[in-house]
Amino acid sequence: MSRLDRLRDRWPISPRVHAYAAWSALVLFTLIIISGAAVRLTGSGLGCPEWPRCNGTSVTPSNGHAYIEFSNRMITTPVSIAAVLCLAFALLRRPYRRDFTVMGALLAAGVAVQAVLGGVTVLTGLNPVTVMSHFLLSIATLVVAVTLVWRVVRERREQPQTPSHDALLVRMTRALTVVGGAVVVIGTAVTASGPYAGGEGTDDTVSRLGIFGDDTFKTVIMVHARIAAVFGVCAVALWIFARLRGARDLYAPLTAVCLAVALTGAVGTLQYHILDYPAWTVWLHVASVTLTWNALVWSYLAAGRAERVAASDDVSPREPAAPREPAAVS
Incomplete structure (x- = not known):
């Protein structure tokens, strides 16, 4: 028995608990996109001009726009927790499904890449290409989150995936x-x-x-x-x-x-x-x-x-037509 099997026996996760994590991830990944737009539209994109620190002397913000930008960074924490829980619960759930583990890993990787890309966006002074990439990566991550919820729900309803x-x-x-x-x-x-x-x-x-x-x-x-x-x-x-x-x-x-x-x-x-x-x-x-x-x-x-479309089983080859008898000659 592998170490993961022993952990699964000791701390088994039910499909219901795993579903809670999947729904939480979908909601939080959606909200962080909306909150990120608020940072940009309030002109607070460079409220914290450095990364991972807010400024050169402190990790914490010191003014209004810095608080707005830093708050969006902090939303990454619950998003990260939800992604990690999706991965951990997928590994420990019974019955185990490999596709749930893959999607949990993709969510966790998405958060990590977004954190780095967010830092690059700040350090490049909100370069439009990096800002666009930041948003589009979030949209791509939503595909994984929605797919995970879809499969979890279909499994619990005993419907085909x-x-x-x-x-x-x-x-x-x-x-x-x-x-x-x-x-x-x-x-x-x-x-x-x-x-x-x-x-x-x-x-x-x-x-x-x-x-x-x-x-x-x-x-x-x-x-x-x-x-x-x-x-x-x-x-x-x-x-x-x-x-x-x-x-x-x-x-x-x-x-x-x-x-x-x-x-x-x-x-x-x-x-x-x-x-x-x-x-x-x-x-x-x-x-x-x-x-x-x-x-x-x-x-x-x-x-x-x-x-x-299944092929019909009752189709039989056409039989050759019987030869016609010659017409009587009178």
């Missing part, structure tokens, strides 16, 4: 996920080229993304808005198609996607066309995008794989 639907529905759902991912990536470029560089509150000059020169912000907004509109139309069309095909287990996730997209679109219209891009609308936009992404990953998992 990967459902099956007709091939066209599966392909359409996967394509919608790809388009949604493109919307998220381009959205990070909008923020990276926009007016909220993250250093306004501390009077720091922060470079902006300038791939299209002075028109970068307007250009990426235009591209983002058009692709987002296509994504929204496709989401509604897929919801209707799933209803027509009777895919009941896709109703809830696709409905969540459509509602989240509607909320995101309303906030986007408000911030760009009515209120001239105030910071609080950008924060709402980031929050709604994060929820949309969670629902989209949920939809991808619910679509599963294309169902196999």
